[in-house]
Amino acid sequence: MRISQVPRSIRQLSTHVLAIFLGVVLTVSCLQVLPSQAEPAPDPVVTQRPSTAVGAIGSSSFVTAAVNRVGSAVVRIDTEKTITRPVDPIMEDPFLRRFFGESFPQQSPTEQLRGLGSGFILDKSGIILTNAHVVDQADKVTVRLKDGRTFEGKVKGIDEVTDLAVVKINAGSDLPVAPLGSSSNVQVGDWAIAVGNPLGFDNTVTLGIVSTLKRSSAQVGISDKRLDFIQTDAAINPGNSGGPLLNGQGEVIGINTAIRADAMGIGFAIPIDKAKAIAAQLQRDGKVVHPYLGVQMVTLTPQLARQNNSDPNSAIQIPEVNGVLVMRVVPNSPAAKAGIRRGDVIVQIDNKPITSAEQLQGVVEDSRLGEMLQVKVQRGNQTQVLSVRTAQLQDIS
Template identity: 85%
Template sequence: MPSEAEPAPTANVAPAAATQIAQRPSPATAAVGSSSFVTSAVNRVGPAVVRIDTEKTITRRADPFFEDPFFRRFFGDSLPQMSPTEQLRGLGSGFILDKSGVILTNAHVVDNADKVTVRLKDGRTFEGKVRGIDEVTDLAVVKINAGSDLPVATLGSSSNVQVGDWAIAVGNPLGFDNTVTLGIVSTLKRSSAQVGISDKRLDFIQTDAAINPGNSGGPLLNAQGEVIGINTAIRADAMGIGFAIPIDKAKAIAGQLQRDGKVAHPYLGVQMVTLTPQLAKQNNNDPNSSIEIPEVNGVLVMRVMQNSPAASAGIRRGDVIVQVDGQPITSAEQLQSVVEDSRLGQVLQVKIRRGNQTQVLSVRTAELQDIS
């Protein structure tokens, strides 16, 4: 998941990157007749899909070589003149949530943008105002003033999506407006760590529907034309693999962003990895290992952040978290999910293994301030 807009095909442009199907259309049905389920789905949602163009100014760091008075005196105007600022343009997608002009997109599409322009499918353009950004889930809400009769995307439920369901991606990849691609849901609950963006707190829908730079923020639809996800990330090293934020997660975040402009995320303040007895044994058999690890299933604490809830509670590097509030913990993704679902200020009873000892520590969650 990219933290900034994905590259565009033109110079100086850097684009941003179901309800359970009762009767799934067969491939034969999809290909026969003057109209298909894909056409119907796109006709239902397509008018609500928007293109988002952004502009932002960045300040260049001057090259000391070119600014040195000695070289300026001898070489004068033959040295290049370095502009102190540069204008960057970005491109992404989004879709309209309600008739008042609320649009949902990715945070990395509009983050730090000085200007946001929203173009509707009918060609109208409006200035967009960013109402809220949540970098942790890569979601953002943009508002346009375009009257009260805008087309609205129909939202489905990602909790009912199954592997093998049809997946239709709609957006503006590489600047080609109103592009539609078709595939299936390849897998569910693909963690952000597995995708390679460990600073996010997400479980993605994985699809083989083609997603390209500029699709970011656009909808992933089911066969009924309901939004089941928000196209977000691609893997440059893997053709035909894309990832979408489940719409159920996005619904909850979008509501908070509209109301408060931000989302408060609880955190413990540890860097962690999933531990198995086999991995622990390999470590303990290594003569160069600096620490002996309990040979159990759990989450190994690799680092404790200063002034964090974990530090205040006494959690140390090398501890293995095996339970939270009586719930067994067997993976880093599971622990992250448990913390994310807790309340700010909630006291969690964290059972750890430290060497041959077992302890229960009380950890009071705090608000995550910076994910960088």
């Protein structure tokens, strides 16, 4: 159980947002879109051209230049994973086996699953950045370059909390490297170019814009992650996971990660500034430390509190203040040990005002493992300051 933000409505604790990670099967109603399992030869870069209005200001030349700058550093990642299935008891029935003899079907207890994703080369030594869900629990990772060369990939580190992973290939020192930009310079309305291998169509490029910034993982519907995404309308599909999102200059500003299954033209990318910091830790340690408190929470305003308090069926009365309402405390977590309770409203940490769940999560994420935080809570008509020592997120039982 992790720190997570629940939806804004106090009386409705679940969300109807469905976020689909792009390296897995996408299901919409009765339609299944599966990554291609074929092995097509590398295709030339396919560019989805902008509209006529864009063409009027220079056609796709800036897109071509951007793709030429980074395209050879984008890789395809194929994975294989063996899973064990429970044997159907009827298949073990001795009577049926004797009756049917050799014609009785045999059930294999194992199954091979294949996956497809994208990534890009960070340095000439063969370090590749991709999504954690692309390579997680894979028995075999194969990396294919745009020029057709293939290499066995070794997963150096995975961080499920930020959905990032580092893969290493041994391919000499002449590898192309993707130029990295800065996501802190990105603005809404900037060009966004997605490069990857969607649905097995290698070396595919799509064009759009940055739709918005700092879209929290809770808003997207992925409450077990700690991310603020870049939102884009550049077409992203299964197989794009781990591929780069570029700006108009051909610099990587994000890692394509997720889409909304109930929408068109809404995709999400991990900002490259966050990814660079995580990638450095994964290369060094193979894992990332994430401090946590152990609460589920929602941003609270006086108006929301009044709405709750005026409801005769409300389970609790909430202080009518700005802060973060604790909806649940994880048993044996730092918050539980410190005495934080359901219904408390966190209003300060270390004398700094807290007005949103995203802000609280950011403060905790930026703290040190084992650091003692002074958490001020409003409990009914009383105010208390509790000392909470952060712990490692992966230690949650």
